[in-house]
Structures are given as structure tokens and as C-alpha cells.
Amino acid sequence: MTGTQRTPTRAGEGQTLADVGEFGLIDLIRERLRDAPQVELGAGDDAAVVAASDGRMVVTTDMLVEGRHFRRDWSSAYDVGRKAAAQNLADVAAMGATPTAVVVCFGAPPDLPVAWAVEFADGLRDECQEVGAAVAGGDVVASGVVVAAVTAMGSLQGRAAVTRSGARPGDQVAVCGRLGWSAAGLTVLSRGFRSPRVLVEAHRRPQPPYAAGPEAACLGATALIDVSDGLLADLGHIAVASGVAIDLDSSRFDLPEPIQAVAAAVGAEPLSYVLTGGEDHALAGTFPADVSLPPHWNVVGRVLEGEPAVTVDGAAYEGPAGHDHFG
Known part of the structure; x- marks a missing residue:
């Protein structure tokens, strides 16, 4: 993702969703979508038609709920749209x-400004543009708070899918992307501040290393996961699915100065943000020990024989491993 800043054109200025109605909102959004060759039939019919180049399609879905995943006084509609697309x-x-x-x-509530909904759609569309994906359609409904449920599709382009269950003893564990930035930004916002701005922006709009996924597959990754709930928690999913133990080397992690500053201000350990912070959507994977990884993949640990668990420097980590929606 390039992180390019765009200023969305405002539409429906001064109107609410109740003013324009369901189909008026749909028309406004459809006008802003872009055609893509892989979408044979887009928004406007009972269903979209999306090409599957090798007869298979990767499908995933996730939700954003106002008050749980974002706050309108903390994030712009455009940022929420980008975040909704990014996590999928x-x-x-x-x-x-x-x-x-x-x-x-x-x-969304009927009194939501039309401009907010349209800017959300712009953010969703522009994040998809970062990877050449398209918004193929959807649905709108009235609700008590703003909710967005996004379903994303993808192509393996003839490759085998990289699952969570293929890690093997002897593999190296590596991470591509930022860790702890979003969680530190949430700490800042929760205390009523807006600085360090780089962390606040990281919480509002993650920057996943999208290209690293197909790259990992081509490099021979044995397991791969999106770090959405925290590195320890998500590597735990790989450990359980693969029936292996994973040990991380704390000295291999970068502790950026902004994270150190926030940790010092609140009396926390900087490493805790990196190990347990979610919503940066870095990619964590396991690779055969003899694979030479590009420098943007940071080798942080190894896969061992043993009961499924994730340890740090050979010991169990003290404290929560990451986010739990019902915890």
C-alpha cells in the first residue's frame, strides 16, 4: 500500500440517509465505483459475477462495528472505509x-449524513484500488450504529493456498509489516491525545503488506497468517493448527521510537505492543530453514517440536496474548 492521501469529493452535502433513501444512496455509491476486468457483472443486479482465473476463489469476510472497531469522532468516514477493506x-x-x-x-442510522456514507464508500474503493481489486456490489440497511460487513475474494493464480496448518519443526518464523503501531495509536486516542500522529494514523488506517502474501507463497511458506489480533495470539493459531511449538526471539523485534514514547508515558513495556497489538495486519509466516528471505521479512523465531504453544525467549509470555472479541 502506498499510503497516498486523497481528498474525497463530498456528495449529498447537508442531507441524511433518510433524505435520499435506500436506492438514492445506492445510486450515489454506484456512481463512484470503477470497472475492473475481473468483475464481469458488477453492482446493479441481484448478484455480481467475478471471474475465477483457475476455477478457485479465496473468500473471507469480516465486520466493523461502530463503538467496537472505530469511533466517528476519532476516524473520518474515508479512513473507516479504507480500514474495512484493508482487514479483509x-x-x-x-x-x-x-x-x-x-x-x-x-x-447505518437514518440520520447519518449522506456525505459520511459516500466518503466511506470512497475509502473502501480506494483501498481496493491499491491491490487492483474492485467493489462489486453489496447491500444497505438501517441500523442503530454504523456497521460494515465486507466480503473479499481473491485468486490463487494456480498456486496452492498457504494455510495455518503447514508449519514444521525446524522452520523459521518471519514477519512482514508493522507490529504494535495501531495498538499504540489506540492508547493515544483513548487518553484524549492525537500525538504521536504517526501512531494515530496507523490506528485509523492500517498499511498491510499485501504483496507479501503471494510473495510468501512463491518463497515456499509452509504457513501464513494475518496479524489482526496480536502476533502471539495469531501465531498461536498456527501452532495449534500445525501441532507445533513456536519460540520467538525478543531481540529480533524493532521497537520504534514512537511506540517507546507511548509505552514510557503509560508505564507499559514497548515489546508488549509489538507482541500483542492487533489491527496492523502484518503477515506472519513460517518458512523452511534453508529459504533466504528478502530483507522486508524479519526472521523473529523458529518452529519447534512440542505441545502447541508460543513462547518468548523460551518462556511463556506473561499477560494477554492479544485481542479477544468476547474477552
Whole structure:
């Protein structure tokens, strides 16, 4: 993702969703979508038709709920749209696939400004553009808070999917992308501040390393996962699915100065943000020990024989391993 800043054109200025109605909103959004060759039939019919180049399609879905995943006083509609797309596109990449299209179900209160809904759609569209994917359609409905449920599709382009269950003892564990930035940004916002701005922006709009997913597949990754709930928690899924133990080397992690500053201000360990912070959507994978990885993949640990668990420097990590929606 390039992180290019775009200023969306405002539409429906001064109107609410109740003013324009369901079909008026759909028309406004459809006008802003772009055609893509992989979408044979897009928004406007009972269903979209999306090409599957090798007869298979990777499919994933995720939700954003106002008050749980974002706040309108913390994030712009455009940022929320980009985030909604990013968390799903990253899941496609984590299978070793290239995203092709998304559909979105959007729920909102009738008094929501039309401009907010349209800017959300712009953000969704522009994040998809980062990987050449298209918004192929969706649905809108009234709800008590803003809710977005996005389903993303992707193509394996003839490759085998990289799952969570293929890690083997002796593999190296590596990460591509940022860790802890979003969680530190949430800490800043939760305390009523807006600085360090780089962390706040990381929380508002993640920057997943989309291309690293297909790259990992081509490099021979044995397992791969999107870091959405925290590195320890998500590597735990690989450990359980593969029936292996994973040990991380704390000295291999970068601790950026902004994260160190926030940790010092709140009396936390900087490493805790890196190990347990979610929503950066980095990719974590396991690779055969003899694979030479590009420098943007940071080798942080190894896969061992043993009961499924994730340890740090050979010991169990003290404290929560990451986010739990019902915890």
C-alpha cells in the first residue's frame, strides 16, 4: 500500500440517509465505483459475477462495528472505509492469494449524513484500488450504529493456498509489516491525545503488506497468517493448527521510537505492543530453514517440536496474548 492521501469529493452535502433513501444512496455509491476486468457483472443486479482465473476463489469476510472497531469522532468516514477493506484484503493475502473483488453490507442510522456514507464508500474503493481489486456490489440497511460487513475474494493464480496448518519443526518464523503501531495509536486516542500522529494514523488506517502474501507463497511458506489480533495470539493459531511449538526471539523485534514514547508515558513495556497489538495486519509466516528471505521479512523465531504453544525467549509470555472479541 502506498499510503497516498486523497481528498474525497463530498456528495449529498447537508442531507441524511433518510433524505435520499435506500436506492438514492445506492445510486450515489454506484456512481463512484470503477470497472475492473475481473468483475464481469458488477453492482446493479441481484448478484455480481467475478471471474475465477483457475476455477478457485479465496473468500473471507469480516465486520466493523461502530463503538467496537472505530469511533466517528476519532476516524473520518474515508479512513473507516479504507480500514474495512484493508482487514479483509489482508486476509486474502494471508492465503497467498491476490485480492480481486469485495462486496459490502453497510448498516447505518437514518440520520447519518449522506456525505459520511459516500466518503466511506470512497475509502473502501480506494483501498481496493491499491491491490487492483474492485467493489462489486453489496447491500444497505438501517441500523442503530454504523456497521460494515465486507466480503473479499481473491485468486490463487494456480498456486496452492498457504494455510495455518503447514508449519514444521525446524522452520523459521518471519514477519512482514508493522507490529504494535495501531495498538499504540489506540492508547493515544483513548487518553484524549492525537500525538504521536504517526501512531494515530496507523490506528485509523492500517498499511498491510499485501504483496507479501503471494510473495510468501512463491518463497515456499509452509504457513501464513494475518496479524489482526496480536502476533502471539495469531501465531498461536498456527501452532495449534500445525501441532507445533513456536519460540520467538525478543531481540529480533524493532521497537520504534514512537511506540517507546507511548509505552514510557503509560508505564507499559514497548515489546508488549509489538507482541500483542492487533489491527496492523502484518503477515506472519513460517518458512523452511534453508529459504533466504528478502530483507522486508524479519526472521523473529523458529518452529519447534512440542505441545502447541508460543513462547518468548523460551518462556511463556506473561499477560494477554492479544485481542479477544468476547474477552
